[in-house]
Amino acid sequence: AWKYAFTDVVDALQYHFSNEPDIFIWFDLFSNNQHKAPNLPFEWWRDTFSNAIGKMGRVVMVLSPWNNPVPFTRAWCLWEIYCAVKSNCIFEVALSPEEHDAFVKGITADGKQFYQMLANINVENSESFNPADKTRIFDAVISSVGFTELNTMVVGKMRDWVISAIDESIQQSQNLIVLNKTSVDIVKEERVLMWGKLLAKMRMLELMGEFEKAREIGEKCVVDFADMEEGEEWWGNTYNNLGNVYNSQGDYAKAIECHEKSLE
Numbered sequence: 001a002w003k004y005a006f007t008d009v010v011d012a013l014q015y016h017f018s019n020e021p022d023i024f025i026w027f028d029l030f031s032n033n034q035h036k037a038p039n040l041p042f043e044w045w046r047d048t049f050s051n052a053i054g055k056m057g058r059v060v061m062v063l064s065p066w067n068n069p070v071p072f073t074r075a076w077c078l079w080e081i082y083c084a085v086k087s088n089c090i091f092e093v094a095l096s097p098e099e100h101d102a103f104v105k106g107i108t109a110d111g112k113q114f115y116q117m118l119a120n121i122n123v124e125n126s127e128s129f130n131p132a133d134k135t136r137i138f139d140a141v142i143s144s145v146g147f148t149e150l151n152t153m154v155v156g157k158m159r160d161w162v163i164s165a166i167d168e169s170i171q172q173s174q175n176l177i178v179l180n181k182t183s184v185d186i187v188k189e190e191r192v193l194m195w196g197k198l199l200a201k202m203r204m205l206e207l208m209g210e211f212e213k214a215r216e217i218g219e220k221c222v223v224d225f226a227d228m229e230e231g232e233e234w235w236g237n238t239y240n241n242l243g244n245v246y247n248s249q250g251d252y253a254k255a256i257e258c259h260e261k262s263l264e
Contacts, residue, residue, distance in 0.1 A: 001070040001077055002029070002129060004062065008096060012062045016094035026056060028080065038132030045140040053080065054087025062094045066103040067113050068120070075126040075137045078154060082145070085153045093161045104169050108196040111203040114162055118155050123147050159208060166201045170194055195225050195234045202241050211248050218242040236262050
């Protein structure tokens with residue numbers, strides 16, 4: 001989004017592509033003359049712009065701040081997400097190191113923050129610096145998928161992303177545990193952090209209606225962290241989450257059993 005500080009965008013992209021040092025990045029505001037855009041024919045908006053994104057094959061959105069992202073308020077950004085989905089591009093989300101840490105902490109502490117962020121997505125409420133751009137974008141949306149479907153597309157992409165982001169963070173914890181296996185204190189601390197991340201993923205899957213996958217994570221946590229004296233608060237959350245999942249699956253006896261353990 002134009003509101004971002006350029007250096008923050010570069011930091012996020014460098015962090016995101018740290019394993020791909022030879023990547024080339026096309027910035028839309030450099031590659032596309034947005035000053036001329038309002039005067040371009042409707043076919044350009046509907047076809048040419050989308051096809052160009054499709055030929056690149058990959059779209060990266062810099063997310064900041066993670067719990068109330070600026071791009072979700074900008075018509076251009078939402079239109080580009082639609083073009084990415086329409087042309088079957090790889091869609092990725094880039095966070096700066098600071099935002100990534102804030103995301104992991106925030107999602108671990110309260111997964112509902114993410115769903116509140118999704119609830120705020122509404123293309124019809126988005127803005128553009130140039131009102132003529134907004135009019136063209138809205139016309140293209142209405143003639144293609146409509147506002148409701150575009151909102152659904154964006155929400156779906158973000159739901160896919162959050163699970164992959166949590167998985168990546170869990171993998172980082174696993175790597176640190178292996179690297180520091182001779183340090184008891186570091187291993188214990190990292191296991192507690194990983195436990196919280198697993199519970200965050202479990203909660204997200206539960207909210208998505210993926211009850212079986214959520215249950216598997218909860219039951220695995222009970223086994224894998226049985227030796228843990230640290231992180232007592234995670235025991236309460238583990239059994240509470242399991243109780244919620246069992247309840248959603250209609251297994252009320254197990255749900256009651258887990259909630260009682262959570263209270264203990």
